[in-house]
Amino acid sequence: MQISVIVALTLLVLTAFGFLIGRRRALAARGASGGRLHSLPNYYGYYIALWTGGPALIVLALYGAMGAGLVNTLAMTQLEREAAPLIAEFERQLDNDAAYRALLAQAADAELDAMEAREAIALARDAGLDPQDFQSELARQTTRLTETGAQLDARRGEIVRDVAARAPSTDAGIRARAGFEYWISPNERRELFLADARAIAFGAGLASRNTPELRAAALAMRPVEDVFRYSAAGLALALAVGGLAWARSRVRGAFRARNRVEAVISGLLMLASVIAILTTLGIVFSLLFESLRFFAAIDWRLHEFLLGLQWSPQIAIRADQIGQSGAFGAVPLFAGTALITLIAMLVAVPVGLFSAIYMSEYATPRVRAVAKPVLEVLAGVPTVVYGFFALLTVGPFLRDAALFLGYEDAVTQSALSAGLVMGVMIIPFISSLSDDVINAVPQTLRDGAYAMGATKSEAIRHVVLPAALPGVVGAILLGMSRAIGETMIVVMAAGQGANLTANPLESVTTITVQIVTLLTGDQEFDSSKTLAAFALGLVLFTLTLMLNIIALRVVQRFRERYE
Amino acid sequence: MAHDTHPAPSTVYHPAPPGMDTKIAARDLTVRYGGALALDRVHIDMPGRAVTACIGPSGCGKSTFLRCINRMNDTIDTARVTGSIRIDGEEVNDRSIDPVLLRARVGMVFQKPNPFPKSIYENVAYGPRIHGLAAGKDELDAIVETSLTKAGLWKEVADRLHQPGTSLSGGQQQRLVIARAIAVNPEVILMDEPCSALDPIATARIEELIDELRENYALIIVTHSMAQAARVSQMTAFFHLGALVEYGPTEEIFTNPRDQRTQDYITGRFG
C-alpha cells in the first residue's frame, strides 16, 4: 500500500517538476537567443509534464486494473496444480456416491414441477381464474427444491471434507488443501476466498476467516504480488524519469511544443469519438457470440427458432430436452411484437401527425406555447410509468369495457392496453420529427398553393405533405423501431402468455418481454435459456437497426433536397 | 389626401391614360408588418390587358403591394392591411370576399420557380382540379394542353407530362408555374420578380411570354431590372420607401420622370 502512495506522490512531484522545467527552459531559450519561442512557455511545460506523467500513469492504470487479478490467477493456478490429486479423488468419489446422484434426480424433478406450476399460474391468470392452488404448489416445489439443494450441498460438503482430510498437515498438504478449497468453491465463494487471502497477505481490509488454507494462499500470493508491484513501480518511475529527460532534451526555442500538446489533445478527443464505434462493435459481437452459442445448443436448427410456432423455453430446462422440437419457436413473439406495434402505430401516427400539422400550420403562438411542452413532457415520462399506467388504469378500464360489451374472456394484461399506451408514448416522437420536416418544407411551396386559391388544408394535403412525405415516413419508421424495442410497457402490461393470436384483447408476449423474462431471476449464464435471450436480442437489434438505417437515410435525402 | 397624423407622401399621381379601362384601383392602401410601415397610402389605377411594371429599390414596398392584390398578406400573421383595393370595382379587402375565390381570379408567379412535388400534368391540372373547373378527364387534358401551349412549354414537355415538375430546368419550371397560373383562366396575373433566378436566355423566353399574355390578362410585374420594365411593360409605377412616387406610361417614366427620386433611380444614382 505504502509503496503505491510513494510512487504516486513521486510521479506527481516529477510531473510538476517537468512542467516547471519546461517553462524555465523555454524562458531561458528566449532570454539567451533574444529570439522568439515557437509556443507560449506554458506549452513547453505541458509537453514535458505529459511525457513525464503520461506513460507512467498508463503503466499504473494497467497495474491497478489487472494487477490483482493476475496475481490471484498466477498464485491460485499454482496451488490448484498442487491440489490435482485431491481434485481427482473428489471427482471419483462424487461420481460413485449413490446418495448424491439420487438427490440430483430429485432436484431436477422438483425444478420441473415448479416450472409447470409457474406456467399454470400464468395460464390461470390469463383465464381469469384464481391461481392460488398453483401458487401453493409452486411454493411447495420451491421449498422442496431448496431442501434438496441444501441436502445436496451437505452431501457434497461431506465428501469435500472427507477428501480434504486425506491431505497431510504438512506445508505442502495445506497448500494442496488451499488449492482444493479454491477449486471446489462456486464463483462468489472464490471471490470471498481471494478477498480473505489478500486481506491476510497485504493487510488490506478485514478477513472474514483465518484458516491455514487461507494463510497458505496468502503466502503463495505475496511473492508474486511483490514482483508485480515493484516492477510496476520501477517501470513507472523509470518511464517518468526517462520521459522527463527525453522531453527536456527536445525543448528549444524553435521546438513546436504547442503542436505536440495539441496533437495529444486531439488524439484524446478522437479516442472519445471512437468509443461510440466500440459500443456498436461490443453490441454486435456480444450478441453474435452468445447467439452462436445458442444456435449451437439447438443443433443449428435455425429455422425452428425463426419459424417455430411454440415458445416454451421452460420446457427446455432439462439437458435432454434442450434440442427438443418447438421449445424455442419464436414466431409467437414476433407476432405479439407485430400486433402491439401495429396498435401503437394506429394510435401514434394519426395523433402524432395531426398534432404536428396543427402545431406547424395552424396553431397560434399561444397554443404552441402550451402544446409543445405537453408533448415534451409526454416524451420525457419514463416508460416504467407508462407501464404502471397501462397496468393499473388502462388495462382494467379496457377489460371492464370489454366485459360490459359482452366479451367474456377479457383480461387486464392485453395487447390492446399495452399497444394503446405505447402509442401514447410514441406520439411526441412522431409529432416532433414530423413537425421538423413539415417546417423544413419551403414557404414558397405553400405560397404557390395559396396563390392558386387552395385552402389551408388543401395546401397541406396536396403540397406540404407530399413534399414532406419522405421525412414523415422516416419519422414513422423510427417510431416503429421504438415500439419494437420498447420494453417496460409490454413487460408490465402485455402479459406473458406466448399466444399466437390476432385478437388484441388477449394477452400476448413480445421479443423484449421474453428477453427480460429469460434474464431476470437467478440462473446460470450458460443455460440455453439465457443464450436464447441473446438470440432474441440479436433479432431485435437487426430489426431495429434496419428500420433506423432506412429511416435515417430517407430523412437525410429529404433534408438534402430542401437545404 | 389630407392626413391628420403625418404629412402625405409626395406622390406624383398619374391617372390611367384615357381610353384604358381601370382594372385595379387602390386607395389609401397601407400595410404594416408588426410596427414597420411597409406600404404608405398608395393611390393607383391600373389598366386591364396591359403589363404594369413595379420598380424601385429593395424594400420599397413593391412586392408588398403585389401581395395585397391577391391577399397573400393574409398568410403573414403580423401583416395589417388598411385602405381599399378594388378589382373591377369589387373591394378585395372586404371581409365577405373569400380569398380562395379571389386567388382563383388573380394568379401569381413567384421569384423562385416553385412547382409542386407532383408531375408536370398534375401541376398544371392542380388549379382546375381544386376549383372544379373541368367536367371530365378530356376537358382537363384540354386545359392542360392549352395552358402549356400558352406558356410556350407544350412542345418541350408533351412527351413527358408525367415526370415530376422538379425535373425541368429553371426556366422551364418558371414557365410551368405560369402555365399552372393561367390554367384557371385568371383575370389578373401577378409576377414577383419572375426572372431573377433565371439565366438571360430563359429570361428572354419569359419576357416574350409576358408580352403574349398581355392580350388576355392584366399583368402586374415586380422587377429589379429597369431594362426589363422598359422592355415588357406599358405602364410603370415607381415605389420608394413604401410610397408610390410616380406612375405613368413606361415611356414617359423612363424618358421624362417628373420626380427627382425617379430620375435618380433610373439613372442609377441609388438602388
Added chain:
Amino acid sequence: MNRPASIRSAVEARLARRHRSEQRFRFFGVAAISLAVAFLALLVGSIIIQSIPALTTWRVTLDVELERSLIDPRGDMSEASLRRGGYSAAIQTALRRQFPDMETREELRDLFGLYSAVNAARLLNQVVENPSLVGQTVSFTFPIDDAANLYLQGATVRESTAPGPAPLLVTPGEDETVTLAADIAVFDAFMDEARAVARARVRELEQRASRAEAALSEAIDRDIRAVYESEARRARTAAGQLLERLDEGAALVLDAQTPSLLIKAGGAVIRVTEISADRAQAAGEIVISGDAPGGLMADWTLWTLETPQAGRRVSDRQIILTDALRERGLAQSGFNTELFTYADSREPEIAGVLGALIGSVLTMFVTMLLAVPIGVGAAIYLEEFAPKNRITDFIEVNINNLAAVPSIVFGLLGLAVFINTFGMPRSAPIVGGVVLALMTLPTVIISSRAALKAVPPSIREAALGVGASKTQAVFHHVLPLAAPGILTGSIIGLAQALGETAPLLMIGMVAFIADAPTLGLSGFTEPSTVMPVQIFLWSSAAERAFEARTAAAILVLLILMMSLNAVAIYLRRRFERRW
C-alpha cells in the same frame, strides 16, 4: 376562352364544401392535440390520485415496558445480550395490555397481525444505541400493518354506522356469547343488504364456476385440469351454500361470505353471528367487553361492514381492534415519512424509496462522469477537428444509429461484456452507470454537436485570425459559447438515463435489496436498485398497499426528472444566444 363569369360560378359552387372540409381538417388537428393533452392529464391525474393513500400513514404509539429480564437475557448489559432481547415480546405485551379480552390463539394472531416483526428490530436499535432505556417504559411508535392502514384510510372496506333504532336487550350466555333481542325488527335493513350482497356474490361465483368449466373443457394437462375442477367445484359449493341462506323465511348465519354486523355500546363491541328470521333477535360474541355488556341498552350503534371478510385482508376482529386504537387516540395519521427514510421491504408499511434514491444518485454519478466528458470530447472532435472522410461519416452514421438502438440491447451488452467478461459485480451502480453512460452517449454527442454548430464560424475565424491555434480557438472561444447548449443537452440525457429501467433489469439491478447502499465510494459496488426499477418491483408486488406506494414513488421520480429538466430549461433561457 375568357369566361370569368362561368369560372366564378364554378368556383363558388364548390366553395362551401371546400370550407367544410377545411373545418374538418382543422378539427382533426385540434382533436389530436387535445387528445395528447388529455392523455397527459389522465396519466398524471391517475397517478396523483393513486398515490394519495401513500402520502399519509397511520401509526400506533404504545407504552412499551422494556423489562430487564426480557431485554437483557444474560443480564450483563453487553451489546450481544441486548441483541438477543425479546423486543417482539415486549411490543406484544404492550398490545395485550390494551386488549385484555384477546386470549385465544386466534384472537392473539389477529392482534399481533397489526404490527410487522421488522418493527422489533427498530426497537432493538433504539435500545442498543441507548442501553439506559432497559428497565424503563418507552413510548414506541410504529406504522400499523398495511391492511389495517388501508382500512383506516377507508380504501378497502365499505362500512356504515347507524344508531340503534330501539332498545336492545343483551343477555350474556356461555363463553363470551350473547343473545340480543329487541321489540321491533332492528336488523331489517342489514338483512336486506346482506341478502343483496349474497345474491351478487352468488352470481359472481357462478360466473367463475362456468368460466372454470369452460377452461376445463379446453385444458389437456392433468394437473391443470385438476385445478380447474377444484376451482369449479369450490365456486359451485360456495354458491350453493349462499343460495340456501337467501331463503327469506330462514335465519341468517353470518360468515366470511356475507357482510358483517357489529354492535357497539359503550366501550364494548359485539360481533353478530346469526340473525333470526323475524329480524328482531340475534346471537353474537363479545369481542371487546368494555364495561361488561348486559341488560337493556338504549344507546347503541349498528356498525355494518359491507365488504365481506372474504373480500378483504383485515378480519372483523382486526377492524374492531384498529378502530378501538383509533378511538383511544393511540393510532394517529400523519405524513408518510417512512416512504423517504426506509429502503425496500416486503412489508408495505415500512417500504421506502431511500435505497433506490441512493442507488439512482450513485448510478447517475457514474453515468455523468463517463457520458459527459466522453460525449463532449467526441462532439468537439467530430465538429471541429475531424477531417471529412469516410471514417468520420461512418462514425456519424454509427452515432445516429446508436441513438435509436433499443435500450434493452445496452443491457444485454452490459451483461455479456461488463459482468460476464470483465467480471464486474452484478446489481452494482458502477455497472448500471457504465451501461447508462453508453446509452446516453449518443444523446450527449448529438446535442453537443448542435450546440457547437450553432456557434457562428465568425468566432472561430476571428480567433484564428489573431493567430490562435485550432485547439486554442476551440477551447478558449467556441467551447465557452457552446457550454450552455452542451450543458442543457447533457442534463436532458441524464434525465433520460434517470428514468431508464430495461437495461438495468438485464444487469441484475432488479433484486430485492432491503438495505440502502452506502452513499460513498464503497456504495458503487454494493448491490442496489434505482428509482424506476423500484417502481417496477413494487408495481408487481401482491399487496394492495404497494399500489399507492408505487404511484407515490412515481411522483418522486417525476418530480426529480422535472426538476432536472427545469434546470435545463432555465439554463437554456438564461444563456441562450442567437446569432
